[in-house]
Amino acid sequence: MSVFPSPRPAAGGPIIDFEPAASCLEVEGLSLAYGETLALRDLSLRVPRQRVTAFIGPSGCGKSTLLRALNRLHDLNDEVRLSGRILLEGQDIHAPEVEVAELRRRVGMVFQAPNPFPMSIYDNVAFGLRLQGGIRKRQMDDIVEWALQSAALWDEVKERLGSSAWTLSGGQQQRLVIARTLAVRPEVLLLDEPASALDPISTLKIEELIRNLKSQLTLVLVTHNMQQAARVSDYTAFLQEGELVEYGPTDSLFTNPRLVRTENYITGRMG
Amino acid sequence: MMRAGWARLPRGEGPWPWLAAGSVALSLLMFSGLVLLLAVRGLGHFWPAPLSLVALEDGRLLAGQAVREERRADGAGRERLYLTANRDLDGAIWTWVDLEEIAAESRPRDLVVLERTRWGSFQGRLLALEEERGRVEGEAAWQALEARLDELQALRRERLRDQVVVPLVRRLERETSEALVAELGAANARIRELQARMGGTRLLLESVDGRQLEQPLEQVLRAWRPNAMSTPQKLAAWGQGVWRFLSEGPRAANTAGGVWPAIFGTVLMVLLMSVVVTPFGVLAGIYLNEVAHQGRFTRLVRIAVRNLAGVPSIVYGVFGLGVFVYGIGGTLDEWFFADRLPSPTFGTGGLLWASLTLALLTLPVVIVATEEGLARVPDHQREGALALGATRVEMLTRVVLPMTTPAMLTGVILAIARAAGEVAPLMLVGVAKLAPQVPVDGEFPFLHLEQKFMHLGYHIYDVAFHGGDVEAALPLVYATALLLVLVILVLNLTAIFLRHHLRARHGVLPRR
Numbered sequence A: 001m002s003v004f005p006s007p008r009p010a011a012g013g014p015i016i017d018f019e020p021a022a023s024c025l026e027v028e029g030l031s032l033a034y035g036e037t038l039a040l041r042d043l044s045l046r047v048p049r050q051r052v053t054a055f056i057g058p059s060g061c062g063k064s065t066l067l068r069a070l071n072r073l074h075d076l077n078d079e080v081r082l083s084g085r086i087l088l089e090g091q092d093i094h095a096p097e098v099e100v101a102e103l104r105r106r107v108g109m110v111f112q113a114p115n116p117f118p119m120s121i122y123d124n125v126a127f128g129l130r131l132q133g134g135i136r137k138r139q140m141d142d143i144v145e146w147a148l149q150s151a152a153l154w155d156e157v158k159e160r161l162g163s164s165a166w167t168l169s170g171g172q173q174q175r176l177v178i179a180r181t182l183a184v185r186p187e188v189l190l191l192d193e194p195a196s197a198l199d200p201i202s203t204l205k206i207e208e209l210i211r212n213l214k215s216q217l218t219l220v221l222v223t224h225n226m227q228q229a230a231r232v233s234d235y236t237a238f239l240q241e242g243e244l245v246e247y248g249p250t251d252s253l254f255t256n257p258r259l260v261r262t263e264n265y266i267t268g269r270m271g
Numbered sequence B: 001m002m003r004a005g006w007a008r009l010p011r012g013e014g015p016w017p018w019l020a021a022g023s024v025a026l027s028l029l030m031f032s033g034l035v036l037l038l039a040v041r042g043l044g045h046f047w048p049a050p051l052s053l054v055a056l057e058d059g060r061l062l063a064g065q066a067v068r069e070e071r072r073a074d075g076a077g078r079e080r081l082y083l084t085a086n087r088d089l090d091g092a093i094w095t096w097v098d099l100e101e102i103a104a105e106s107r108p109r110d111l112v113v114l115e116r117t118r119w120g121s122f123q124g125r126l127l128a129l130e131e132e133r134g135r136v137e138g139e140a141a142w143q144a145l146e147a148r149l150d151e152l153q154a155l156r157r158e159r160l161r162d163q164v165v166v167p168l169v170r171r172l173e174r175e176t177s178e179a180l181v182a183e184l185g186a187a188n189a190r191i192r193e194l195q196a197r198m199g200g201t202r203l204l205l206e207s208v209d210g211r212q213l214e215q216p217l218e219q220v221l222r223a224w225r226p227n228a229m230s231t232p233q234k235l236a237a238w239g240q241g242v243w244r245f246l247s248e249g250p251r252a253a254n255t256a257g258g259v260w261p262a263i264f265g266t267v268l269m270v271l272l273m274s275v276v277v278t279p280f281g282v283l284a285g286i287y288l289n290e291v292a293h294q295g296r297f298t299r300l301v302r303i304a305v306r307n308l309a310g311v312p313s314i315v316y317g318v319f320g321l322g323v324f325v326y327g328i329g330g331t332l333d334e335w336f337f338a339d340r341l342p343s344p345t346f347g348t349g350g351l352l353w354a355s356l357t358l359a360l361l362t363l364p365v366v367i368v369a370t371e372e373g374l375a376r377v378p379d380h381q382r383e384g385a386l387a388l389g390a391t392r393v394e395m396l397t398r399v400v401l402p403m404t405t406p407a408m409l410t411g412v413i414l415a416i417a418r419a420a421g422e423v424a425p426l427m428l429v430g431v432a433k434l435a436p437q438v439p440v441d442g443e444f445p446f447l448h449l450e451q452k453f454m455h456l457g458y459h460i461y462d463v464a465f466h467g468g469d470v471e472a473a474l475p476l477v478y479a480t481a482l483l484l485v486l487v488i489l490v491l492n493l494t495a496i497f498l499r500h501h502l503r504a505r506h507g508v509l510p511r512r
């Protein structure tokens, strides 16, 4: 496919150092503007299935913008204009036959600040399932337990499923949000700096969780923490000023960056 | 020992905290002063005041309750105002007495006060009670009077005319049935029998200066001897007086009796208003904040709504009169009640139009509160719901609105507080000086939206300015004003309780 330029060290174009065997998400020539400000410029990349892909880059470079484009959260904002295509398992997510609620079920998202709803722990996890309807109580109980276990939270909350989610600690809340998202069985999980508001121990738990989850689904992780990207991701994309700069296997990108811009960023010499 | 080192942190804030605290204290002081004034003046009215027998230097005698003292107009000495009652004997109920003219003042235990349906109160002595069975005098007469009054009370409580006869007549207007006619005949016969029994009894009264008077018992409501009452008796009488004020209808062109229809009218009107304004205000707030495109137009609408909150209430009254009463009401009459024209049914002020007018008046408050509540729901809560596959409607109904209910209720509370105290617009769209029948009864459709109703606020205005005798009306004005404040307080507390309850349910506590 000619849309993806082959690796070339030319100045200007991005360096894309790998061709994923099985891509889950494909972004093709995506540009996005908030009103007059261009936040993403002609960005193309593929996200491999059942791997952890990290987006890194300086604050304001468009990481969150890109992530939110992947499950069409920008739809709410009248200001946003976008061009280019995003394919989920080969299908254009902006195609008229795609139902946006269904798309968001398939592409779940966890935000920077934990955002459990003001309900009980159980109700939080059951929220997405209840939207779908037609699930019996027994089955619901099972799914809730499974989701909480997948999010490594079950043991901590199994005695108090009925108490308010707001009584949990920040790290527990974030894992609850992950469990809530897992309960609707998404294919892709988008995580926007999921640990940046948490303490180091909670951060480690979340990172471990991310590593464990990739056997089940495709993960996209936005982080400004380079160590975190190096610890948990398989592939890393470096963005700067709305453009993709370099994208490749995490190991080679961190140990052997191809571009000076990338090297400057990951070694902390930001230009 | 541990405590030794603890010290207050220095506060170098200067005079500002004191100024702020001072203004709070001043507001509190003024508010409690207001309530205290209303309570003392209003509730004191029901206390059986002592009755003085005053002997003047020139030999005249009078019996009266001392009301207040003032410096004489010519500056020489002071004079005292007595409530001497006996309008039928004296033509007036007040007497000013120069303090220097008083020779002696005493409080004989045999002085009685009678509350009557005609001529107001009587103050003096009871000489005898006459009935067909015979005549009793002196102390026995007083005991007989008390017994008769108890009987009379029991009869009045049956309220045959209101509760049996009137509904029967109304039903007969619609259907004719032998059974109903028979029932009506029996009820009327009972009324005649009771009237005959009470009508025969007469009291022989004498004022302290010796003028005598015959008084039919059926016109006497209550009798007491204030100087012979012990404090517990007075307390009981006070309690009964307060209760009668709350539970009975007004008498004597609103200058006496109770305010029950006005309490009922006020509360009912406010509740109806809330029922109307809440859904409209909430939906409008949701539309403005969640649905409408946020552009110049919505900004304009917002500004307009906030300005509407400042429009004087009488303007809403004029609007209600023109649009609701004459416009919609007139049309309804033409369509559905043509047979009753030219006498209007909905084409005149009434409960419905008053509630709608006040709903309109308070709509901005609810809209603004709802909008502010919605704006306070963090975006990440909305996005969290959307990211789980919720549609916008599901996001609203399951996450955003439950979090907003306390704010909406705050809006309703503010609306109630504003509406319950409004009087001006009501005068145009449905309040009545006297409407002793409350607009709810056992008759279909139970709630009579087209009827006029009484209102505490208007009642105050009416009693204070339209009664002949301001001096006599003043205690009732204070009592009614106190009641209005209390009614608003109770309505607000109810809403606050509800809000607290909902907050507990949707905010932090679990629901499973």
Ligand SMILES: Nc1ncnc2c1ncn2[C@@H]1O[C@H](COP(=O)(O)OP(=O)(O)O)[C@@H](O)[C@H]1O
Pocket: A034, A037, A039, A057, A058, A059, A060, A061, A062, A063, A064, A065, A066, A077
């Ligand atoms: N809702 C918005 N409206 C306008 N501009 C926005 C909005 N969100 C983000 N931007 C702008 O888009 C750019 C990219 O933002 P973002 O994707 O949040 O960056 P990152 O997540 O990488 O820190 C920034 O310049 C930011 O100011």
Ligand SMILES: [Mg+2]
Pocket: A063, A064, A065, A192
């Ligand atoms: Mg971001």
